[in-house]
Amino acid sequence: MSILVDEKTRVLVQGITGNQGAFHTRQMLDYGTRVVAGTSPGKGGQEVHGIPVYDTVEEAVARHGPTASVIFVPAPFAKDAAFEAMDAGLKLLVIITEHIPVHDAMEIMAFAAARGVTVVGPNTFGVISPGKTKLGIMPGTTYTPGPVGIAARSGTLSYEVAAALSATGLGQSTVVGMGGDRVVGLSFVDLLKMFSQDPETRAVVLVGEIGGTAEEEAAEYIKTMQKPVVAYLAGKSAPPGKRMGHAGAIIERGRGTFEGKVAALQAGGARVAALPWEVPRLVMEALGGS
Amino acid sequence: MKLYEYLAKEFFRAAGIPVPAGRVCESADEAARVAAEVGPVAIKAQILAGARGKAGGIAFADTPDEARQAAGRLLGSELRGYRVDRLLVEEKLSIEKELYLGIAVEGSARRPVLIASAQGGMAIEEVPERAIVKKTLDITWGMQPYMARVLARRLGLEGVLARQFEDIALRLWGLFRRYDAELVEINPLAVVSAPAGAGEACAGRAAPRLVAADARLNVDDEALYRHRDLPRVEEGTDLERRVKELGLSFVQLDGDIAVMANGAGITMATLDVLARYGGRPANFLDAGGGAAAEPMAQAIGVLLETHPRVILINIFGGITRCDDVARAIVKVKSERGLPVPLVVRLVGTNEDQGAALLREHGIAAFRQMEEAAARAVAIARGGDS
Numbered sequence: 001m002s003i004l005v006d007e008k009t010r011v012l013v014q015g016i017t018g019n020q021g022a023f024h025t026r027q028m029l030d031y032g033t034r035v036v037a038g039t040s041p042g043k044g045g046q047e048v049h050g051i052p053v054y055d056t057v058e059e060a061v062a063r064h065g066p067t068a069s070v071i072f073v074p075a076p077f078a079k080d081a082a083f084e085a086m087d088a089g090l091k092l093l094v095i096i097t098e099h100i101p102v103h104d105a106m107e108i109m110a111f112a113a114a115r116g117v118t119v120v121g122p123n124t125f126g127v128i129s130p131g132k133t134k135l136g137i138m139p140g141t142t143y144t145p146g147p148v149g150i151a152a153r154s155g156t157l158s159y160e161v162a163a164a165l166s167a168t169g170l171g172q173s174t175v176v177g178m179g180g181d182r183v184v185g186l187s188f189v190d191l192l193k194m195f196s197q198d199p200e201t202r203a204v205v206l207v208g209e210i211g212g213t214a215e216e217e218a219a220e221y222i223k224t225m226q227k228p229v230v231a232y233l234a235g236k237s238a239p240p241g242k243r244m245g246h247a248g249a250i251i252e253r254g255r256g257t258f259e260g261k262v263a264a265l266q267a268g269g270a271r272v273a274a275l276p277w278e279v280p281r282l283v284m285e286a287l288g289g290s
Numbered sequence: 291m292k293l294y295e296y297l298a299k300e301f302f303r304a305a306g307i308p309v310p311a312g313r314v315c316e317s318a319d320e321a322a323r324v325a326a327e328v329g330p331v332a333i334k335a336q337i338l339a340g341a342r343g344k345a346g347g348i349a350f351a352d353t354p355d356e357a358r359q360a361a362g363r364l365l366g367s368e369l370r371g372y373r374v375d376r377l378l379v380e381e382k383l384s385i386e387k388e389l390y391l392g393i394a395v396e397g398s399a400r401r402p403v404l405i406a407s408a409q410g411g412m413a414i415e416e417v418p419e420r421a422i423v424k425k426t427l428d429i430t431w432g433m434q435p436y437m438a439r440v441l442a443r444r445l446g447l448e449g450v451l452a453r454q455f456e457d458i459a460l461r462l463w464g465l466f467r468r469y470d471a472e473l474v475e476i477n478p479l480a481v482v483s484a485p486a487g488a489g490e491a492c493a494g495r496a497a498p499r500l501v502a503a504d505a506r507l508n509v510d511d512e513a514l515y516r517h518r519d520l521p522r523v524e525e526g527t528d529l530e531r532r533v534k535e536l537g538l539s540f541v542q543l544d545g546d547i548a549v550m551a552n553g554a555g556i557t558m559a560t561l562d563v564l565a566r567y568g569g570r571p572a573n574f575l576d577a578g579g580g581a582a583a584e585p586m587a588q589a590i591g592v593l594l595e596t597h598p599r600v601i602l603i604n605i606f607g608g609i610t611r612c613d614d615v616a617r618a619i620v621k622v623k624s625e626r627g628l629p630v631p632l633v634v635r636l637v638g639t640n641e642d643q644g645a646a647l648l649r650e651h652g653i654a655a656f657r658q659m660e661e662a663a664a665r666a667v668a669i670a671r672g673g674d675s
Contacts, residue, residue, distance in 0.1 A: 106395070110400075111430075142638070156605075157556045159608060163606075184397075212397050234559040235558040238558045
């Protein structure tokens with residue numbers, strides 16, 4: 001088992017003819033991902049690494065029955081691509097594209113909620129269930145199959161943590177990048193719920209960072225969980241971030257700081273690592289003691 | 291992108307939100323002229339930092355002479371790290387009460403949120419939770435007038451003030467959507483009972499009215515491409531602006547270890563690890579995902595300009611390809627030389643090609659972040675190059 005994606009997931013790549021889309025389609029195919037079709041308006045009829053390209057998602061869905069879409073479409077056109085995929089009936093979107101305007105992201109999430117669609121990202125490295133499939137841009141060799149679920153706000157930092165886990169023999173069930181933008185689809189709480197239900201996952205690692213309230217919300221949920229949770233947070237020594245006027249402070253109300261997040265997570269029962277490479281030891285302890 | 295108050299107020303005025311009469315001034319004489327036109331004035335330094343009042347950035351003057359003197363003191367002074375080049379000189383309001391009204395993006399709700407309080411003003415962040423009312427909005431359906439009425443009632447507003455509040459809130463929503471705003475904010479939204487100033491037609495009327503005494507309009511940087519009509523407001527040091535033009539995220543710090551990493555999370559973690567090992571980072575430079583060789587080479591060039599004792603490059607490639615990073619490093623080395631030691635950690639997509647290319651040019655790359663960070667700190671401390 002795993003969450004969100006597995007070896008049966010049939011993948012559509014939107015923006016497959018672009019530089020990043022084509023490169024990572026190759027990488028996904030090499031990993032074993034079942035990429036079944038791609039889209040690129042105006043490029044229908046072409047092939048990319050042997051994968052057929054269509055002008056519209058509707059055509060790709062009719063001929064190949066994809067169950068998830070990975071979106072590499074440039075930011076100004078990403079909202080349109082996401083709506084097109086949702087309108088064509090896809091229920092899982094992984095939006096790799098970064099620099100999507102936040103109003104567009106809010107519109108995507110509103111439509112997704114109305115259509116019952118799960119959105120990973122935007123500005124995410126994607127989702128990988130090691131040994132089964134990857135939908136995204138993460139380096140596949142970093143991961144090994146195993147019992148640890150990872151939910152991360154930051155891409156490269158989660159590679160770091162996954163590599164440290166793999167090096168100590170702790171494989172991963174599924175690793176999910178939530179996306180680095182202010183408005184993203186899945187939250188820590190959503191993923192903690194999914195990992196709680198997944199029989200293969202025995203422990204969950206959260207890779208968080210300063211700003212926002214995602215970690216504090218996760219801390220509340222962790223209190224109700226049976227499976228152990230380990231967290232690593234970046235930003236202890238970061239320069240004070242851009243303040244979003246008063247409204248940001250009113251929303252966060254003192255949450256959002258490194259110290260506040262660590263305290264909340266610990267109060268929720270999570271073990272918090274001070275350095276990325278301390279995560280494996282804490283996971284080992286948690287599994288040994290659970 | 292934050293807009294200066296005077297620019298934000300131009301957009302507020304154009305949207306039909308009442309703002310005080312006045313205009314932006316770049317000289318003391320001009321400030322005096324505005325005072326002669328509108329009577330007693332508030333003189334407000336135009337800087338992008340908040341808590342400007344507490345820093346002494348707001349003065350009041352009853353006469354043109356007083357306005358000239360106050361403006362002369364403020365112009366050219368430094369407030370919260372910003373030089374004051376412009377002042378907004380506008381009619382001084384007789385404020386009875388200060389409200390707060392704003393619309394922001396609430397990440398955890400994935401929606402916009404309307405926020406209001408009957409206790410606006412400088413201490414808004416300390417106002418107790420129960421004195422703040424919020425209404426989450428749907429981005430596609432937008433704000434309905436009843437939502438503003440509900441908020442107005444919860445703030446205890448009645449009659450004319452409640453109707454004005456509803457009108458202002460709806461217009462503020464229009465601005466939020468029209469300009470892809472991350473934040474639109476009026477603090478304080480002033481309840482004014484004195485007659486409107488000489489600059490307005492309805493002089494003599496004493497009924498209470500609402501006026502946006504301050505205005506904030508922060509536009510989403512990612513959406514600027516579709517707002518070519520907006521003025522561009524530059525922020526940050528010259529160096530920070532130059533790196534930003536390369537499409538990278540950069541903040542200057544005061545240490546001696548220059549840092550470049552790929553991704554905000556790993557860049558922050560690199561700073562954390564350096565600090566933990568006793569090192570002092572000179573900057574935060576996030577080369578982002580998928581940066582090409584050329585901008586990265588230019589970014590390394592900028593790091594060299596800050597004269598660090600050592601440069602630490604920490605890359606875990608996903609969409610960033612290690613061979614591109616290696617090409618950037620080689621380019622800098624061959625074109626301008628490397629006057630300070632360079633510590634490279636390089637793993638991820640195309641790492642073998644990247645490491646091989648660096649080796650050909652006599653540069654060793656670490657595979658572990660821990661080792662690379664420790665090495666950089668040792669060099670910075672001991673001058674061990």
